[in-house]
Amino acid sequence: MCGIFGYAGRRHDAAKVILEGLKRLEYRGYDSWGVAVLTLGKIASVKKVGAIGEVVELGLPKSSVGIGHTRWATHGGVTLKNAHPHTSTHNNFVVAQNGIVENFQTLKSRLFNKGFKFQTETDTEVIVRLIEEKLKKIKDFREAVRAAFLELDGRNTIIVLDEFGKIIACRNGSPLIIGTNSEGELLFSSDTLSFANLATKMIVVENGQMVESDGSAIGLFGIKSGRREKVSWEKVDVKSHKVGKEGFDHFMIKEIFEIPQVVDQVANQDKKALMDLSRFVIRSKNVYTIGSGTTGIAAAQIAYFLRHFAKVNAISLVGADAYECYDLFQKGDLMIAPSQSGETADVLEVIEIAKKRGVKIASNVNMPGSMMTKLSDFKFMTGAGPEVSVVSTKVFVAHIAWGYLLAKTIRGKYGEGMGNIKNLSKAIKKYLDDAKNIKSVRDLAKLLMEEDDIYLLGKAQNFQIIREGMVKLIETSYKHAHAMPAGDLKHYAITLMEKGVVVIVAVSADSVRADVLNSVSQVKARGAYVVGISSLVSREFDYFLKVGDLEEVSSIMNVVPLQLLAYYLALGLGHNVDRPRNIAKSVTVK
Numbered sequence: 151m152c153g154i155f156g157y158a159g160r161r162h163d164a165a166k167v168i169l170e171g172l173k174r175l176e177y178r179g180y181d182s183w184g185v186a187v188l189t190l191g192k193i194a195s196v197k198k199v200g201a202i203g204e205v206v207e208l209g210l211p212k213s214s215v216g217i218g219h220t221r222w223a224t225h226g227g228v229t230l231k232n233a234h235p236h237t238s239t240h241n242n243f244v245v246a247q248n249g250i251v252e253n254f255q256t257l258k259s260r261l262f263n264k265g266f267k268f269q270t271e272t273d274t275e276v277i278v279r280l281i282e283e284k285l286k287k288i289k290d291f292r293e294a295v296r297a298a299f300l301e302l303d304g305r306n307t308i309i310v311l312d313e314f315g316k317i318i319a320c321r322n323g324s325p326l327i328i329g330t331n332s333e334g335e336l337l338f339s340s341d342t343l344s345f346a347n348l349a350t351k352m353i354v355v356e357n358g359q360m361v362e363s364d365g366s367a368i369g370l371f372g373i374k375s376g377r378r379e380k381v382s383w384e385k386v387d388v389k390s391h392k393v394g395k396e397g398f399d400h401f402m403i404k405e406i407f408e409i410p411q412v413v414d415q416v417a418n419q420d421k422k423a424l425m426d427l428s429r430f431v432i433r434s435k436n437v438y439t440i441g442s443g444t445t446g447i448a449a450a451q452i453a454y455f456l457r458h459f460a461k462v463n464a465i466s467l468v469g470a471d472a473y474e475c476y477d478l479f480q481k482g483d484l485m486i487a488p489s490q491s492g493e494t495a496d497v498l499e500v501i502e503i504a505k506k507r508g509v510k511i512a513s514n515v516n517m518p519g520s521m522m523t524k525l526s527d528f529k530f531m532t533g534a535g536p537e538v539s540v541v542s543t544k545v546f547v548a549h550i551a552w553g554y555l556l557a558k559t560i561r562g563k564y565g566e567g568m569g570n571i572k573n574l575s576k577a578i579k580k581y582l583d584d585a586k587n588i589k590s591v592r593d594l595a596k597l598l599m600e601e602d603d604i605y606l607l608g609k610a611q612n613f614q615i616i617r618e619g620m621v622k623l624i625e626t627s628y629k630h631a632h633a634m635p636a637g638d639l640k641h642y643a644i645t646l647m648e649k650g651v652v653v654i655v656a657v658s659a660d661s662v663r664a665d666v667l668n669s670v671s672q673v674k675a676r677g678a679y680v681v682g683i684s685s686l687v688s689r690e691f692d693y694f695l696k697v698g699d700l701e702e703v704s705s706i707m708n709v710v711p712l713q714l715l716a717y718y719l720a721l722g723l724g725h726n727v728d729r730p731r732n733i734a735k736s737v738t739v740k
């Protein structure tokens with residue numbers, strides 16, 4: 151879950167390069183961070199609690215090699231002591247880790263009994279002590295790190311810097327990419343985008359591989375075998391991105407305003423690739439879609455589109471809860487995985503199991519060079535550009551728009567689907583460009599500021615959409631939100647309906663409209679305050695958020711006001727909009 155960044159080259163401002171890299175990785179974890187560099191045989195480090203924010207100067211000495219880390223704590227509180235990199239007893243090396251050492255208690259007790267002292271509550275420190283233990287017997291540093299790493303259970307990626315300027319990094323889980331350029335500089339990072347401005351070539355290190363650099367050359371080794379493996383560089387095909395907000399106050403709102411372009415980009419799909427996948431869907435025995443959090447909802451909406459438009463019996467799974475399906479996976483099945491990072495641990499685990507059982511994988515990933523893409527038989531790139539806000543908006547829309555297009559393609563209606571996607575892009579642009587619409591959501595946010603609970607209703611194409619609305623509200627406002635199928639309300643949640651309760655309903659001009667409005671009357675009769683998101687007004691609405699009527703893709707349009715509402719609520723409540731408490735964007739731990 152954290153971000154790892156390392157630098158080795160000719161510059162003397164390694165700390166600065168690392169700091170800039172960490173800023174670009176901060177979406178991965180932002181509770182604390184640290185940088186360690188080597189100068190004249192001495193390792194110096196700086197650690198801080200909180201976000202990197204606007205920090206530009208670290209006060210570290212000149213150096214041409216170092217490592218850094220942004221943390222998303224899993225073991226041990228968010229404190230300075232627990233922040234990475236962690237230093238060895240004699241300051242002869244430092245370690246930063248991404249992941250969880252699942253057997254850390256066992257290792258810690260063993261090392262403790264052998265006399266090793268522990269200063270922190272992290273599982274990372276166990277790795278430090280383990281390397282120290284190995285170094286007593288194994289003189290070669292790389293071999294000692296390798297031996298230590300082999301004892302770790304769980305998905306882990308580590309980066310180690312020693313007093314001679316050696317960087318060693320091992321991967322068995324979270325991503326690790328090595329970049330280089332014509333100057334021979336080396337960059338180590340958790341993603342490609344963070345160094346796209348510096349590197350021209352890269353290696354996506356695979357699970358079970360480790361790299362060693364002495365500052366200029368790089369060696370790739372199998373962790374189990376210890377044997378050298380062939381290094382093959384690939385071109386960095388990603389445009390460097392600005393870390394800036396480009397005039398917006400937050401990344402979240404900037405990214406919402408990018409939705410029209412992102413949807414347009416979906417319309418520029420590689421038709422042949424989509425056709426190939428469509429043919430495979432038709433031949434498949436079972437079709438699963440999978441994701442976690444917001445992407446789990448995208449997966450469910452894609453499954454809806456597949457069932458509704460393509461008449462394919464798609465089943466959606468949540469990454470952390472797919473267990474009961476493991477025995478059902480079989481050759482001839484297909485699993486479709488949309489993903490922001492392509493590294494979500496929960497989903498990767500299911501994919502690996504499914505693959506072993508012969509299931510083919512199709513992925514649509516926003517981050518280039520990911521594990522999920524590597525594991526896929528049908529590879530699609532979301533192409534939404536970097537989504538910096540932890541609260542996903544544009545990537546969610548891109549994924550479901552792609553799912554809609556896939557469903558139409560399967561049905562032999564690629565052209566019609568394409569036309570609808572293009573209209574959608576225009577309609578969302580028109581909606582966002584109209585200041586009246588924005589004001590209306592803003593005013594609603596003011597009205598809801600004091601509410602503790604918000605209910606959301608939807609049906610059919612809008613059910614997953616209001617669930618995504620729920621997720622957005624919870625993520626940004628920390629309020630309790632509850633989404634349910636409109637008709638199910640009468641079976642339980644009707645007990646909670648009383649004067650003043652807020653109910654948001656997304657309802658399109660479709661065949662279930664009357665049904666949904668019937669449920670709305672039931673909550674209204676009990677005094678609820680009803681907010682309607684629709685292209686048509688209804689007398690049941692106390693507050694009306696008007697959107698364009700987009701027929702088959704109207705549900706995709708409806709998510710935009712919900713995203714805006716979550717944004718303005720967070721803003722009004724004074725929350726950290728782009729980095730809500732406790733969550734990180736790329737959840738690479740289980």
Ligand code: GLU
Binds near residue numbers: 179
């Ligand atoms: N498990 C480590 C910790 O809690 C690393 C977490 C991370 O990946 O940021 O410090």
